[in-house]
Amino acid sequence: MRINIIKKGIADSVQNAGNYGQQHLGIQVGGYMDFLSAQLANTILDNDLNHPVFELHFPASVFEFDEAMYICICGANFVPVINEKSVALNTPIQVYPKDLLSFLQPIEGRSCYLAFKGKLDESKKWLNSFSSFQTTLNKGDHFVIHKAPEIALPINPFKQNTIQQVQKNLFNEHEIRFIPGPAWNDLDPVSIQALMHESFTIDAKSNRMGFLFNGPTIHLAAPKDYLSSAVTMGTIQLLPNGQIIVLMADHQTIGGYANLGQIILVDLPRLAQLNNHSHFKLSITNVQTAHQLYRSIQSWFIH
Numbered sequence: 001m002r003i004n005i006i007k008k009g010i011a012d013s014v015q016n017a018g019n020y021g022q023q024h025l026g027i028q029v030g031g032y033m034d035f036l037s038a039q040l041a042n043t044i045l046d047n048d049l050n051h052p053v054f055e056l057h058f059p060a061s062v063f064e065f066d067e068a069m070y071i072c073i074c075g076a077n078f079v080p081v082i083n084e085k086s087v088a089l090n091t092p093i094q095v096y097p098k099d100l101l102s103f104l105q106p107i108e109g110r111s112c113y114l115a116f117k118g119k120l121d122e123s124k125k126w127l128n129s130f131s132s133f134q135t136t137l138n139k140g141d142h143f144v145i146h147k148a149p150e151i152a153l154p155i156n157p158f159k160q161n162t163i164q165q166v167q168k169n170l171f172n173e174h175e176i177r178f179i180p181g182p183a184w185n186d187l188d189p190v191s192i193q194a195l196m197h198e199s200f201t202i203d204a205k206s207n208r209m210g211f212l213f214n215g216p217t218i219h220l221a222a223p224k225d226y227l228s229s230a231v232t233m234g235t236i237q238l239l240p241n242g243q244i245i246v247l248m249a250d251h252q253t254i255g256g257y258a259n260l261g262q263i264i265l266v267d268l269p270r271l272a273q274l275n276n277h278s279h280f281k282l283s284i285t286n287v288q289t290a291h292q293l294y295r296s297i298q299s300w301f302i303h
Contacts, residue, residue: 001067001118001145005137006100009061011208012137014120015249017050019129023253029233030131033111033208033249034269036297037075040166041115043301044072044092044159046151052130054114054137058106061137063114065095070117070151075170076109076273090163092117092151108171109273118145133208133250158303165300169270175283176267178236179290183258187238188221195260199279200244208250211271217242220258228256234263234271246271264290266297 015038018031032038033055042051054061058078065071070092073080080087082101087093095101103112121144126132155163187195194216203212218238231237235247237257246263247255263271264285274280 001065001069001147003116003143003145004064004066005061005139005141006064007062007102008139009137010057010059012054012056012061013132013135014052014124014130014137014143015055016052016130018131018249019127022127023230026253027127028133028250028253030129030133031233031249032113033272034075034113034170036166036170036269037111037273038113038115039301040090040162041072041074041113043162044074044090044151044155045070045115045117046149047115047117049301051115052120052124053116056103056112056114057110058103058112060103060112063101065099065101066097068094068096069145070094071101072115074113074115074166076112077107078103078112079105079107080112090167091155092153106275110275111272116145117151118148120145162300165297169266169297170273172270173280174270175281176263176271177283177285177290178234178261178263178267179287180284181236181259181261183220183224183226183238184260186220186222186224186258187260188219191216191218191220194218195244195282196284197281199281201279202274202276203243204276206248206276208248210245210247210251211274213244213246215244218244218260224258226256226258228254229259231255231259232262234265234268236260236263248272264293266290266293 015032018029038053039049198216200213200215203214237245
């Protein structure tokens with residue numbers, strides 16, 4: 001089986017859980033921007049949770065299938081159509097030879113995930129991972145998919161519950177929670193109050209490396225230099241111009257800007273799905289709560 005790219009999207013790629021264990025060499029982890037949607041798509045197709053998927057951003061790529069197979073689309077709603085007929089999100093879809101999958105417009109969310117039933121050819125791996133910050137989908141690319149066992153149909157109550165839980169978690173107006181970092185107490189009091197009470201939006205220049213926040217200008221109480229230290233997805237940094245940046249999936253491995261905190265793992269998918277016009281606020285939490293919430297979310301995928 002083969003999936004062909006007929007038209008290039010803006011920044012689409014193949015992603016799995018990421019390329020861990022290489023950060024000491026300066027190699028980014030990469031991986032899903034929204035791990036919940038990617039894992040949901042794989043769960044619906046009875047794939048392993050961290051099976052590779054296509055991560056799409058609008059305008060998205062156009063796909064052609066050369067054999068019958070099952071796919072599933074989760075995450076952002078870009079109005080998917082097959083042969084110009086609309087198809088549903090969060091459900092198995094059978095495609096047939098010469099079917100064309102395209103996306104019409106962004107309705108909700110920022111990152112869309114296309115999962116497929118079958119094993120992606122190992123030749124697409126880089127450093128033992130399908131995630132690579134260097135490679136995006138291009139017209140003429142093709143992906144060989146090896147057949148896998150059939151999926152269980154129809155969707156059972158366990159999967160229905162997982163779909164509902166993920167959708168509730170992703171698309172809501174709750175605050176984005178973070179754990180204060182080593183430079184939090186270096187902020188001036190007015191900036192701390194602004195971070196806790198003012199709303200932010202995502203800057204249009206944001207990408208898989210980092211999300212810039214538009215909002216109040218943030219200041220340190222006094223100028224201070226910081227030693228470069230390890231960073232990860234969700235690290236909140238203060239730029240010299242007073243703007244906040246949150247590092248995302250293709251972040252660098254170390255950083256020397258003021259580290260104000262860490263977005264908790266369970267809220268990163270929701271942050272990743274925010275559009276540029278979405279207003280949101282931040283709130284403080286703690287490590288214990290972050291761990292409890294993550295264990296709760298992972299229980300959605302255990303049958």
